[in-house]
Amino acid sequence: xxxxxxxxxILSARQISIQNPLSEExxxxxxxxxxxxxxxxxxDFKQFISAGDARRMGKLLKRALATSLSxxxxxxxxxxxxxxxxxxxxxxxxTELFLxxxxxxxxxxLKPTQFMQSTHNTASSLIGIHTKCHGYNSTYSxxxxxxxxxxxxxxMQFRIGRIASALVGSHDEMSPVFSGFVRKAGHVKExxxxxxxxxxxxxxxxxxxxxxxxxxxxxxDSPSQDTLKQVLADMTAGGIDAVMTGMSGNSExxxxxxxxxxxxxxxxxxxxxxxxGVNFSSSATGFYASACCLKKGGVPAVLSASGKAIECSxxxxxxxxxxxxxxxxxxxxxxxxx
Amino acid sequence: xxxxxxxxxQEIIEVLNLEDIKPEEIDNxxxxxxxxxGLDSIDALELIVLMEKxxxxxxxxxxxxxxxxxxxxxxADFIQKNRTR
Amino acid sequence: MSQRSVLIxxxxxxxxxxxxxxxxxxxxxxxxxxxxPLKYLKTEHTEFPVGEVKLSDEEMERMMNIAPGTPTxxxxxxxxIALHEALGQAGxxxxxxxxxxxxxxxxxGGMDKSEQYYLDFIENDSRNAYINTHDCGSCSEMIAxxxxxxxxxxxxxxxxxxxxxxxxxxxxxxxxGEADIVIAGGSECITKFHLxxxxxxxxxxxxxxxxxxAERAGLNLGEGAAFVVLEEAxxxxxxxAKALARLSGYGNACDAFHQTASSPDGEGAxxxxxxxxxxxxxxxxxxxxxxxxxxxxxxxxxxESQAMMRVFGNNLPPVSSTKSMTxxxxxxxxxxxxxxxxxxxxxxxxxxxxxxxxPMENGIVPNMDLHKGCRLRHVLCNSxxxxxxxxxxxxxxxx
Numbered sequence: 001x002x003x004x005x006x007x008x009x010i011l012s013a014r015q016i017s018i019q020n021p022l023s024e025e026x027x028x029x030x031x032x033x034x035x036x037x038x039x040x041x042x043x044d045f046k047q048f049i050s051a052g053d054a055r056r057m058g059k060l061l062k063r064a065l066a067t068s069l070s071x072x073x074x075x076x077x078x079x080x081x082x083x084x085x086x087x088x089x090x091x092x093x094x095t096e097l098f099l100x101x102x103x104x105x106x107x108x109x110l111k112p113t114q115f116m117q118s119t120h121n122t123a124s125s126l127i128g129i130h131t132k133c134h135g136y137n138s139t140y141s142x143x144x145x146x147x148x149x150x151x152x153x154x155x156m157q158f159r160i161g162r163i164a165s166a167l168v169g170s171h172d173e174m175s176p177v178f179s180g181f182v183r184k185a186g187h188v189k190e191x192x193x194x195x196x197x198x199x200x201x202x203x204x205x206x207x208x209x210x211x212x213x214x215x216x217x218x219x220x221d222s223p224s225q226d227t228l229k230q231v232l233a234d235m236t237a238g239g240i241d242a243v244m245t246g247m248s249g250n251s252e253x254x255x256x257x258x259x260x261x262x263x264x265x266x267x268x269x270x271x272x273x274x275x276x277g278v279n280f281s282s283s284a285t286g287f288y289a290s291a292c293c294l295k296k297g298g299v300p301a302v303l304s305a306s307g308k309a310i311e312c313s314x315x316x317x318x319x320x321x322x323x324x325x326x327x328x329x330x331x332x333x334x335x336x337x338x
Numbered sequence: 339x340x341x342x343x344x345x346x347x348q349e350i351i352e353v354l355n356l357e358d359i360k361p362e363e364i365d366n367x368x369x370x371x372x373x374x375x376g377l378d379s380i381d382a383l384e385l386i387v388l389m390e391k392x393x394x395x396x397x398x399x400x401x402x403x404x405x406x407x408x409x410x411x412x413x414a415d416f417i418q419k420n421r422t423r
Numbered sequence: 424m425s426q427r428s429v430l431i432x433x434x435x436x437x438x439x440x441x442x443x444x445x446x447x448x449x450x451x452x453x454x455x456x457x458x459x460p461l462k463y464l465k466t467e468h469t470e471f472p473v474g475e476v477k478l479s480d481e482e483m484e485r486m487m488n489i490a491p492g493t494p495t496x497x498x499x500x501x502x503x504i505a506l507h508e509a510l511g512q513a514g515x516x517x518x519x520x521x522x523x524x525x526x527x528x529x530x531x532g533g534m535d536k537s538e539q540y541y542l543d544f545i546e547n548d549s550r551n552a553y554i555n556t557h558d559c560g561s562c563s564e565m566i567a568x569x570x571x572x573x574x575x576x577x578x579x580x581x582x583x584x585x586x587x588x589x590x591x592x593x594x595x596x597x598x599x600g601e602a603d604i605v606i607a608g609g610s611e612c613i614t615k616f617h618l619x620x621x622x623x624x625x626x627x628x629x630x631x632x633x634x635x636x637a638e639r640a641g642l643n644l645g646e647g648a649a650f651v652v653l654e655e656a657x658x659x660x661x662x663x664a665k666a667l668a669r670l671s672g673y674g675n676a677c678d679a680f681h682q683t684a685s686s687p688d689g690e691g692a693x694x695x696x697x698x699x700x701x702x703x704x705x706x707x708x709x710x711x712x713x714x715x716x717x718x719x720x721x722x723x724x725x726x727e728s729q730a731m732m733r734v735f736g737n738n739l740p741p742v743s744s745t746k747s748m749t750x751x752x753x754x755x756x757x758x759x760x761x762x763x764x765x766x767x768x769x770x771x772x773x774x775x776x777x778x779x780x781x782p783m784e785n786g787i788v789p790n791m792d793l794h795k796g797c798r799l800r801h802v803l804c805n806s807x808x809x810x811x812x813x814x815x816x817x818x819x820x821x822x
Contacts, residue, residue, distance in 0.1 A: 141560055
């Protein structure tokens with residue numbers, strides 16, 4: 001089937017992660033860590049959220065709201081037509097409090113606020129309530145593929161013609177107890193930093209000062225080699241400067257990206273996990289980092305596998321592979337005329 | 339009664355996470371819901387849990403809560419009369 | 424873009440009122456509730472009536488030929504049973520699944536096991552395999568992988584509208600040509616976690632729930648799973664697949680009011696229903712039946728009632744909630760109720776709002792007659808989730 005060409009502008013993108021929050025300082029002076037479990041660096045939330053509102057929110061929700069409000073502010077849109085978020089585990093803080101009390105103290109006198117804040121769609125609906133947006137609102141929870149799914153849905157909403165703007169994000173937090181769980185389960189591997197991240201991206205049909213444009217999103221489960229070849233050929237037909245990958249330095253994880261060496265030979269490879277760590281929202285940090293590079297017109301050395309800065313004039317293909325089976329591809333290009 | 343009122347205020351501040359508010363800033367007769375402290379239906383549920391946990395008073399009907407939680411004084415009075423702990 | 428029509432060529436269901444479409448149909452026609460005393464969940468709160476699936480985990484494992492000792496969760500098992508029926512009805516082989524998408528809706532995921540093994544997760548390594556079954560996405564993979572590898576898999580988690588949103592997303596994929604077949608639905612088992620959660624919100628009825636009744640006192644939790652096979656019309660014709668119904672429209676809107684309560688005027692619900700009608704190019708008068716969200720809580724039923732009156736004015740079609748029979752199946756409800764709507768369309772009857780007695784003041788009066796032999800053209804199905812995630816689907820008869 002021939003796909004009509006579609007292009008959407010990335011108006012703004014914001015992060016709270018293990019790098020300095022709500023800023024692009026990481027591009028020149030990244031924070032580096034020797035620990036293997038690192039909590040996010042939080043901004044002063046009071047600049048975004050009143051004490052009255054904040055009192056019920058755990059860290060994940062504050063970060064989701066702060067990055068959203070910041071992205072909306074920068075992008076100049078108050079009410080996006082859609083709010084779509086992803087989260088692999090939801091609000092761990094509240095889930096843990098409720099679950100812990102349930103298991104250790106029994107089924108009496110449990111706290112409604114903790115339960116209420118533990119459902120995965122709390123962030124999306126909180127942003128909707130805060131911005132009074134009655135538009136399309138959804139939440140995806142597919143482990144490290146959650147942001148990718150949210151992005152794919154947004155992309156479909158634009159193509160169908162239902163929306164002219166969308167706030168797309170992904171938020172995951174961690175706790176000391178859960179960090180043990182994710183290591184046991186292999187979600188975070190040897191040599192990887194178990195981290196937290198909240199990313200919000202504002203995209204729209206039109207707008208000034210866009211970071212870059214989004215030209216395509218594709219998702220697969222266990223694609224064949226032929227499918228991978230075809231997708232890469234289609235998406236890089238116009239040329240790209242680099243491919244953003246979820247490689248982390250762990251050999252099992254990195255082996256899932258081996259197909260890029262053979263199918264995109266010579267294309268510089270970028271890595272965001274050494275900077276932002278690993279959590280179920282990591283792929284959102286990769287997308288965010290790519291958008292920042294295109295905004296600046298160049299990839300800083302810290303992101304580049306080769307250690308060399310790279311000029312950006314053609315575009316970046318963002319590739320995420322989860323558990324060696326789920327593949328996502330997102331094509332970002334510079335804004336025309338820059 | 340004064341002791342109970344102070345204790346109650348501290349407990350409410352803790353349970354509802356009213357970080358920025360000090361006990362002396364809560365007027366004993368001011369409405370807790372709507373205006374005044376501006377609490378809502380979820381807060382009412384948390385206060386129902388607090389009543390049972392700290393004072394052994396079990397409220398089956400959430401609607402009754404709104405009357406009992408009218409103000410600090412009303413609440414303290416109710417606790418004084420009905421506490422089993 | 425030319426309009427690609429979305430048909431439903433298979434469905435599967437497991438719920439408190441039946442373990443397949445035939446049993447569910449029978450219960451609906453007999454107006455037989457599946458809500459009753461707790462039997463399977465090990466909880467202190469036996470005072471709450473619930474709509475449990477009348478199968479133990481072990482029985483479900485045997486039904487699905489799961490090798491003993493394989494880590495599974497109740498939500499995944501129910502999902503497998505429903506998916507098995509749906510794929511069978513649609514006549515899809517294992518090989519054909521690699522061209523099909525799969526979108527599941529769940530919120531509790533594997534919490535039934537996590538709440539049992541939480542302390543083991545912390546203190547030892549005896550139950551580590553169940554850490555991998557905890558999250559929503561893993562649940563969807565377990566359900567899908569039982570039958571083969573799909574073209575893509577994802578999971579929506581928007582509380583009580585999860586499955587409805589999964590169906591909407593799947594339909595969008597078909598309309599855009601991302602796939603010709605996408606299977607969508609949801610699964611959710613009752614857990615101590617959310618039974619206690621809902622209890623802490625004081626919205627559970629200690630008796631049989633009574634949607635739209637003036638004296639209603641809350642909901643009864645239920646559990647179950649359902650999937651529909653959505654297929655592009657041309658593709659279905661080419662492989663001689665039997666169309667059960669058509670998904671002719673759908674809408675998603677946010678109430679943007681409160682995390683656990685719906686707005687008094689039901690704005691989100693009103694918008695979702697209006698969007699669905701708009702996309703289907705239908706007028707309110709084209710709708711022959713509304714399967715309401717109708718949980719039995721004072722708040723939802725009032726809010727939804729207002730919203731329906733805003734949409735339909737004085738010409739309200741028959742409305743009923745089937746949650747008094749199935750219980751509130753939370754994330755699965757959108758799909759379970761879609762299947763109920765398909766059964767109603769195909770068998771010419773209108774489900775009854777079991778347990779209703781006293782009309783609300785200024786509210787809708789639900790349907791209490793089966794209207795056997797009626798001809799339904801278009802049916803509206805509502806699912807409204809915590810946080811104001813409101814979705815409405817329109818399912819239409821096929822000639």
